[in-house]
Amino acid sequence: MLAVPIVASNAHKPAGTPVDPKAAKDIKLFQPFTQKSITMHNHIGVPPMCMYAAEDGHFNDFHVMHYGSLAIKGPGLIIIEASGVVPEGRITPQCAGLWKDSQIEGLKRVVDAIKSQGTVPGIQIGHAGRKASMSPPFKGDYIEEESNNGWPENVVGPSDIPFAEHYPQPNVMTKDDIKRAVQAFADAAVRADKAGVEVLEIHGAHGYLISTFLSSSSNNRTDEYGGSFENRSRFALEVVAAVRAVWPQSKPFWVRLSCTEYSNPDLMGENANGWDIYQTIRLAKELKKLGVDAIDCSSGGIIQGVQYPKGIPMYQVQFADAIKKEAEIATAAVGLINEGEDAESILQDGKADFVLVGREFLRDSAFVLVAAQSLNLEINWPQQYSWAVKKARRQNTSKTSTENKTNSEPMATLP
Numbered sequence: 001m002l003a004v005p006i007v008a009s010n011a012h013k014p015a016g017t018p019v020d021p022k023a024a025k026d027i028k029l030f031q032p033f034t035q036k037s038i039t040m041h042n043h044i045g046v047p048p049m050c051m052y053a054a055e056d057g058h059f060n061d062f063h064v065m066h067y068g069s070l071a072i073k074g075p076g077l078i079i080i081e082a083s084g085v086v087p088e089g090r091i092t093p094q095c096a097g098l099w100k101d102s103q104i105e106g107l108k109r110v111v112d113a114i115k116s117q118g119t120v121p122g123i124q125i126g127h128a129g130r131k132a133s134m135s136p137p138f139k140g141d142y143i144e145e146e147s148n149n150g151w152p153e154n155v156v157g158p159s160d161i162p163f164a165e166h167y168p169q170p171n172v173m174t175k176d177d178i179k180r181a182v183q184a185f186a187d188a189a190v191r192a193d194k195a196g197v198e199v200l201e202i203h204g205a206h207g208y209l210i211s212t213f214l215s216s217s218s219n220n221r222t223d224e225y226g227g228s229f230e231n232r233s234r235f236a237l238e239v240v241a242a243v244r245a246v247w248p249q250s251k252p253f254w255v256r257l258s259c260t261e262y263s264n265p266d267l268m269g270e271n272a273n274g275w276d277i278y279q280t281i282r283l284a285k286e287l288k289k290l291g292v293d294a295i296d297c298s299s300g301g302i303i304q305g306v307q308y309p310k311g312i313p314m315y316q317v318q319f320a321d322a323i324k325k326e327a328e329i330a331t332a333a334v335g336l337i338n339e340g341e342d343a344e345s346i347l348q349d350g351k352a353d354f355v356l357v358g359r360e361f362l363r364d365s366a367f368v369l370v371a372a373q374s375l376n377l378e379i380n381w382p383q384q385y386s387w388a389v390k391k392a393r394r395q396n397t398s399k400t401s402t403e404n405k406t407n408s409e410p411m412a413t414l415p
């Protein structure tokens with residue numbers, strides 16, 4: 001059942017689809033993208049972005065409004081924000097979660113709102129590990145104490161190495177803790193399926209739990225979960241295998257990875273004492289064998305005090321390209337892809353199979369329309385808006401301009 005009545009749905013003709021599909025035959029960005037039984041109506045997605053607006057992990061009206069307002073603007077896919085598989089696996093006390101059944105209903109409302117606009121709903125499930133129990137970034141960068149609903153004494157990691165001085169001291173996970181965490185990922189996947197989610201992504205990036213097991217910078221265990229590449233990968237592979245066993249085969253299954261931790265300033269350089277692109281490629285090959293359908297290629301967040309490439313458009317695309325070619329698995333590119341032409345060039349050059357646009361979507365939720373306009377393609381816009389708004393932006397932003405008739409003329413019809 002749709003969250004909105006049929007009269008308000010745009011699922012039959014989503015925004016972001018070409019008015020004339022033949023006109024888009026050479027434009028990959030606006031062709032449909034199918035994985036398993038799921039078809040996204042274009043190759044543009046919104047990556048997971050935490051909103052720090054949940055209560056006890058439950059999604060609420062804010063999330064329906066936020067994700068609905070993105071879906072109505074036509075991305076093919078929205079990956080709902082990182083949702084904790086256990087309460088202590090949230091980054092902040094305000095993060096969303098999927099650790100109990102009462103959280104399914106709120107998520108279903110968000111999912112239904114997204115679907116009602118013809119966009120495919122995905123979700124990222126994760127465990128924050130040693131970076132848990134922190135404040136939302138818009139409040140600062142400090143530990144949330146118990147008095148503020150935090151759990152600094154109950155933060156866990158592969159080893160007892162904190163992320164930074166002002167982060168909690170992690171408790172070393174026992175093998176039973178590891179087993180429980182693996183099961184929690186599988187249980188959260190079942191809840192996501194029940195809520196109607198169609199693409200599931202495991203958060204294996206940014207220095208959260210899975211990612212800290214992978215890197216020897218954050219994992220100094222001496223048992224079968226530490227040391228060699230095989231041992232450091234074991235937790236990630238166990239999580240993926242457990243989730244694969246319960247997540248429907250017909251629905252896409254993605255994993256987000258940090259492709260380097262940047263301790264080597266050469267992005268494509270090796271890092272024998274930490275995590276690098278070559279280990280990521282090796283892991284991607286194993287993930288493919290377990291039935292993962294795509295790697296969402298991000299980077300960083302694992303260690304402090306390293307330099308990130310600043311202000312370089314598409315700075316992570318080289319990782320998506322290398323993984324796609326070397327591991328022969330589909331990839332999603334993300335990171336400073338702010339222009340339609342850039343997004344299209346990534347697909348045309350075969351560097352990734354799908355493009356995710358984060359902050360630019362928050363800045364300008366008309367990204368899809370702007371991208372289509374820059375590629376000279378006419379796309380559908382939500383029927384409720386399209387009769388009034390035909391172009392993404394005034395071509396000349398001067399208020400006195402009469403050049404752009406479409407947006408500067410008084411409206412002929414007023415509701």
Ligand SMILES: Cc1cc2nc3c(=O)[nH]c(=O)nc-3n(C[C@H](O)[C@H](O)[C@H](O)COP(=O)(O)O)c2cc1C
Pocket residue numbers: 047048049050051081082124203205206256298334335336337356357358359360
């Ligand atoms: C507000 C905000 C919240 C984010 N939350 C998540 C998250 O939940 N999970 C995740 O893997 N990445 C998260 N990210 C990273 C984005 O998914 C994305 O990879 C990053 O912003 C780079 O893409 P962009 O340059 O298009 O914004 C977040 C980014 C922002 C700006």
